[in-house]
Amino acid sequence: MDAAQLDTIVERYPGATGRVLGVLEQVQRRAGYLPRDALEYLARKLAMPLSELYSIATFYSFFTLEALGEHVVTVCMGTACHVNGAPRIVERLERLLDVGAGETTGDGKFQLTTADHAFSLTSARCFGACSMAPVLRIDNRIFGYVTPDKIPAILRQFDWEGNHHRNY
Amino acid sequence: MGLATCGIAAGADRVYAALESAIRKQEHNIQLRRVGCIGYCREEPLVNIHLPGKPLVILHRVTEADTGRILHAAATGDVPRDLALCRINAWDPIVGDKLVFGTGFEDIPAYETTPYFAPQQKIVLRSAGLINPEDIDEYFAVGGYTALHKAITEMSPADVVHEVIISGLRGRGGAGFPTGLKWNFTKEEQSLRKYIICNADEGDPGAYMNRNEMESDPHMILEGMLIGAYAIGAREGVIYVRAEYPLAIERLTAAISQAQRHGLLGENIFGTDFSFSVTIAGGAGAFVCGEETALIASIEGQTGRPRPRPPFPAQKGLWGMPTNINNVETWSNIPVIIHRGGKWFSGIGVPENSGTKVFSLVGEVECVGLAEVPLGTSIRTLVFDIGNGGLRGKAIKAVQTGGPSGGCIPASLFDTPLDYAHLTEVGSIMGSGGVVVMGTETSMVDTARFFIGFTDEESCGKCVPCREGLKHMLMILDKILAGRASVADIEILEELSGLIRKTSLCGLGQTAPNPVLTTLRYFRNEYEALVERSRSS
Amino acid sequence: MIRVVINGKACTAEKGESLLSVARRKGIDIPAFCYEETLAPYGACRMCLVEVVKGAQEGITTACTLAAAEGLEVLTQTSEIVSLRRALIELYLAQAPRSEAIRALAQRYGIQKTRFARKVRPDDPLQNRCILCGLCVRICHDVMGAGAINYIGRGHFTEINTPFYEESAVCMGCGACARVCPTQAIAFEDIVQTRTMKSWSGTRVPLHACSKCGRHFAPAPFVNYARQKLAPDLQQTPLRLCPDCRSREIARKAVLLSTGAAVAD
Numbered sequence: 001m002d003a004a005q006l007d008t009i010v011e012r013y014p015g016a017t018g019r020v021l022g023v024l025e026q027v028q029r030r031a032g033y034l035p036r037d038a039l040e041y042l043a044r045k046l047a048m049p050l051s052e053l054y055s056i057a058t059f060y061s062f063f064t065l066e067a068l069g070e071h072v073v074t075v076c077m078g079t080a081c082h083v084n085g086a087p088r089i090v091e092r093l094e095r096l097l098d099v100g101a102g103e104t105t106g107d108g109k110f111q112l113t114t115a116d117h118a119f120s121l122t123s124a125r126c127f128g129a130c131s132m133a134p135v136l137r138i139d140n141r142i143f144g145y146v147t148p149d150k151i152p153a154i155l156r157q158f159d160w161e162g163n164h165h166r167n168y
Numbered sequence: 169m170g171l172a173t174c175g176i177a178a179g180a181d182r183v184y185a186a187l188e189s190a191i192r193k194q195e196h197n198i199q200l201r202r203v204g205c206i207g208y209c210r211e212e213p214l215v216n217i218h219l220p221g222k223p224l225v226i227l228h229r230v231t232e233a234d235t236g237r238i239l240h241a242a243a244t245g246d247v248p249r250d251l252a253l254c255r256i257n258a259w260d261p262i263v264g265d266k267l268v269f270g271t272g273f274e275d276i277p278a279y280e281t282t283p284y285f286a287p288q289q290k291i292v293l294r295s296a297g298l299i300n301p302e303d304i305d306e307y308f309a310v311g312g313y314t315a316l317h318k319a320i321t322e323m324s325p326a327d328v329v330h331e332v333i334i335s336g337l338r339g340r341g342g343a344g345f346p347t348g349l350k351w352n353f354t355k356e357e358q359s360l361r362k363y364i365i366c367n368a369d370e371g372d373p374g375a376y377m378n379r380n381e382m383e384s385d386p387h388m389i390l391e392g393m394l395i396g397a398y399a400i401g402a403r404e405g406v407i408y409v410r411a412e413y414p415l416a417i418e419r420l421t422a423a424i425s426q427a428q429r430h431g432l433l434g435e436n437i438f439g440t441d442f443s444f445s446v447t448i449a450g451g452a453g454a455f456v457c458g459e460e461t462a463l464i465a466s467i468e469g470q471t472g473r474p475r476p477r478p479p480f481p482a483q484k485g486l487w488g489m490p491t492n493i494n495n496v497e498t499w500s501n502i503p504v505i506i507h508r509g510g511k512w513f514s515g516i517g518v519p520e521n522s523g524t525k526v527f528s529l530v531g532e533v534e535c536v537g538l539a540e541v542p543l544g545t546s547i548r549t550l551v552f553d554i555g556n557g558g559l560r561g562k563a564i565k566a567v568q569t570g571g572p573s574g575g576c577i578p579a580s581l582f583d584t585p586l587d588y589a590h591l592t593e594v595g596s597i598m599g600s601g602g603v604v605v606m607g608t609e610t611s612m613v614d615t616a617r618f619f620i621g622f623t624d625e626e627s628c629g630k631c632v633p634c635r636e637g638l639k640h641m642l643m644i645l646d647k648i649l650a651g652r653a654s655v656a657d658i659e660i661l662e663e664l665s666g667l668i669r670k671t672s673l674c675g676l677g678q679t680a681p682n683p684v685l686t687t688l689r690y691f692r693n694e695y696e697a698l699v700e701r702s703r704s705s
Numbered sequence: 706m707i708r709v710v711i712n713g714k715a716c717t718a719e720k721g722e723s724l725l726s727v728a729r730r731k732g733i734d735i736p737a738f739c740y741e742e743t744l745a746p747y748g749a750c751r752m753c754l755v756e757v758v759k760g761a762q763e764g765i766t767t768a769c770t771l772a773a774a775e776g777l778e779v780l781t782q783t784s785e786i787v788s789l790r791r792a793l794i795e796l797y798l799a800q801a802p803r804s805e806a807i808r809a810l811a812q813r814y815g816i817q818k819t820r821f822a823r824k825v826r827p828d829d830p831l832q833n834r835c836i837l838c839g840l841c842v843r844i845c846h847d848v849m850g851a852g853a854i855n856y857i858g859r860g861h862f863t864e865i866n867t868p869f870y871e872e873s874a875v876c877m878g879c880g881a882c883a884r885v886c887p888t889q890a891i892a893f894e895d896i897v898q899t900r901t902m903k904s905w906s907g908t909r910v911p912l913h914a915c916s917k918c919g920r921h922f923a924p925a926p927f928v929n930y931a932r933q934k935l936a937p938d939l940q941q942t943p944l945r946l947c948p949d950c951r952s953r954e955i956a957r958k959a960v961l962l963s964t965g966a967a968v969a970d
């Protein structure tokens with residue numbers, strides 16, 4: 001992201017109320033993460049110590065400091081989804097995407113990206129679609145009533161070509 | 169067509185597109201509109217059909233394949249019976265004139281006799297799923313902004329506060345503090361600048377009523393805030409919405425600009441010297457930012473670490489100015505209170521607990537969705553009459569209310585009324601109104617571990633009992649679940665629970681042990697069985 | 706002036722003053738890790754718990770954030786408070802097993818060892834002593850105005866360091882962080898012309914040479930900062946000299962003044 005783009009984002013927040021998080025959120029949404037040079041530029045522009053922006057970037061779970069995959073698969077780990085089997089969804093996704101097998105404990109926070117950077121697998125705490133638990137989101141689309149067996153078909157909608165190495 | 173996040177996830181947007189193109193192609197004299205969600209989430213996608221002189225019919229589980237049939241029937245003055253969920257002959261929007269839809273279709277069950285809706289009383293959700301949230305004219309049509317007009321032109325700020333006090337309304341965001349009294353604190357502060365904040369962080373997993381309120385009836389929230397601002401003497405308001413709710417942000421943003429165009433936000437509202445503006449501030453994924461001092465820090469562009477109170481936000485809040493914070497649903501109750509009077513409102517529910525509460529009924533229950541019932545309704549009514557019992561007939565073991573700050577209530581206590589005092593008495597809290605149903609196969613120790621895992625991860629890390637204490641609780645729970653613990657570990661767990669409750673800086677830590685304490689209280693045998701197992705192995 | 710009562714003893718205090726500070730003045734011992742007179746009360750370490758028996762909010766609260774008010778009555782050593790403090794100390798022992806300050810306090814409270822799993826990281830820049838009281842972050846930001854370090858992450862993953870764990874461009878090497886740290890967790894060393902903030906990602910800061918003896922004695926950015934902050938007439942001489950030369954210089958001037966000789970620089 002260049003300075004002009006960042007300036008445009010900052011200009012959208014004329015008042016101080018909600019500005020810092022608002023700007024970072026826009027950068028995260030556009031770039032897919034918070035690039036280091038963007039943080040350094042914004043620290044000067046917003047007249048804040050870089051250490052403070054870095055602290056914010058690592059405090060809020062919406063922000064990431066590394067680029068995510070092209071598609072972001074977010075599994076809800078909220079209560080309703082947990083009760084309705086979210087851990088099994090994560091397990092299957094890990095195997096299908098061939099990431100961090102067994103690294104995630106089935107709950108708690110995680111963020112894994114496939115070797116080819118096509119997908120990132122992350123967790124969230126409730127999308128507010130609990131009535132359809134378990135729920136997962138890919139990019140901006142929410143899928144409800146997910147079962148492990150439905151996942152391959154869902155992934156294929158996002159150009160997933162299947163896991164050739166292993167047979168699941 | 170019902171188009172809130174849950175409907176869209178169930179495919180409502182595709183059904184909408186199919187209906188739209190079919191209507192355009194066939195030149196039907198049919199008007200297609202978007203509405204929010206009526207709360208029967210299990211039955212999504214929902215389509216409301218209104219034919220002249222006929223009742224409004226709600227169709228459920230509609231798919232793209234049904235659209236042809238629906239339009240064909242509509243063209244001939246009918247509705248497909250197999251899709252019909254219920255009919256509404258007339259509707260009372262409480263603040264406006266009664267809406268009379270029509271009569272007929274007697275064979276379709278009436279809304280009032282549908283088991284899911286019968287025990288409900290819709291005040292906050294009175295228009296959800298019936299009006300287009302993106303159209304201010306539809307809000308006007310159900311009496312929208314008349315309460316604001318009344319407040320500003322006929323009442324003094326003190327009258328407004330008085331009305332809210334006698335309504336007995338208590339905060340819907342967690343602690344249940346009386347709203348009118350809270351307003352008075354900020355009102356009484358002498359300051360040139362004051363703020364009001366709408367807390368739309370909705371961090372409790374399993375609770376999504378605030379999302380629906382924002383997506384289905386955003387003007388109701390703005391109207392409530394306007395009335396509050398007038399009463400308190402604030403010129404600026406902020407709505408703090410979590411990042412996970414993009415559609416809610418979109419609809420609130422649209423509602424704000426419509427209200428501005430109609431002169432309902434801005435300078436000299438209704439030609440008086442009352443002026444008010446609203447800004448939306450976004451969260452970025454931190455549960456602790458629902459706590460008011462962390463929320464303020466977050467709006468100011470800092471990390472969300474709570475600070476000790478006093479000073480309370482009413483004295484020193486956003487940018488150091490007196491600030492009044494209320495939950496989305498609290499604000500939503502204001503227009504009806506002003507319109508119908510505090511006395512009317514206090515007649516709903518039970519003493520000390522007036523009004524209704526929207527509960528999100530989720531988990532292993534047959535009829536998931538949002539249900540609005542008078543406070544004091546029993547858990548049994550909610551879970552069995554409205555929810556129709558366990559999912560696919562399964563037996564129910566417990567419900568968890570109040571999110572990570574709440575507790576697990578066993579089925580044997582399902583006659584407990586859903587009100588602030590009774591929920592506290594059984595060790596849980598009202599919280600934001602999330603009710604997660606758990607079947608008999610659910611392990612309560614695992615459930616407790618789930619919540620401690622949640623609060624441990626969401627702890628801001630500022631104070632030691634919450635940061636370190638929860639970490640050790642989690643390790644002990646893992647040890648118990650792995651069958652490697654002894655009875656002494658259960659005792660340490662209890663001791664840590666007490667320590668964290670008593671010494672934590674903010675509400676997160678002070679309530680975080682509740683899921684462990686309630687499961688220990690009602691399901692101690694499950695802990696002991698796991699400990700027993702480790703002894704014998 | 707108002708009167709408050711601590712452990713039955715009447716004390717005078719400024720209205721609104723931190724109760725912890727009143728108690729300290731009176732010599733009443735309340736353990737505290739995150740309080741520093743020059744900084745706003747923070748309320749994080751929870752060691753300064755006291756029980757309010759008469760006042761606006763009765764019950765257990767932290768003394769550092771408790772504002773003195775007329776008639777306020779508190780107890781600082783009830784059995785409940787002591788047992789809560791003991792449990793907190795156990796948590797600290799597990800979190801910062803290498804801290805002598807914590808161990809000393811534990812000893813005073815009769816705690817031999819913690820029941821909780823100890824966290825030991827061999828490569829911890831803060832030497833397994835940090836208890837996240839936040840004093841270093843706050844003094845660096847609020848008092849020195851540098852903002853070189855801050856919290857990173859949240860919950861029990863929180864750490865304190867420089868952004869991106871790289872040498873800081875704004876650290877002045879003043880060492881205020883190390884001075885306020887209650888557990889001596891922050892390490893730095895001066896070698897010839899350079900100060901290295903070992904705990905802060907090895908940030909290096911040049912040392913300023915004394916204009917008289919040539920010895921490198923203070924971080925150059927800090928010397929500049931201090932000169933800007935001081936009154937203009939003081940800006941020149943004193944801070945360019947190392948402490949030894951400065952006192953010699955002051956003595957020399959005093960002698961010359963008393964003998965009436967002209968002061969030559």
Ligand SMILES: Cc1cc2nc3c(=O)[nH]c(=O)nc-3n(C[C@H](O)[C@H](O)[C@H](O)COP(=O)(O)O)c2cc1C
Pocket residue numbers: 338339340341342343344345347367368369370371372455456457458459460461493494495496498499600674675676
């Ligand atoms: C950890 C924590 C999280 C909270 N989350 C929320 C929340 O998501 N929404 C909310 O309205 N209140 C939340 N609260 C309660 C608020 O701090 C505050 O009491 C509430 O917004 C006041 O509004 P009310 O009086 O209308 O209930 C939370 C409190 C704590 C301690």
Ligand code: SF4
Pocket residue numbers: 456473474626627628629630631632634635672673674675676677678
């Ligand atoms: S109780 Fe938890 S969330 Fe609240 S200040 Fe302490 S560490 Fe932070």
Ligand code: FES
Pocket residue numbers: 076077078079080081082125126127128129130131133135373374375
């Ligand atoms: S718990 Fe998963 S969407 Fe709410």
Ligand code: FES
Pocket residue numbers: 736737738739740747748749750751752753767768769770
């Ligand atoms: S000194 Fe009071 S909480 Fe740390």
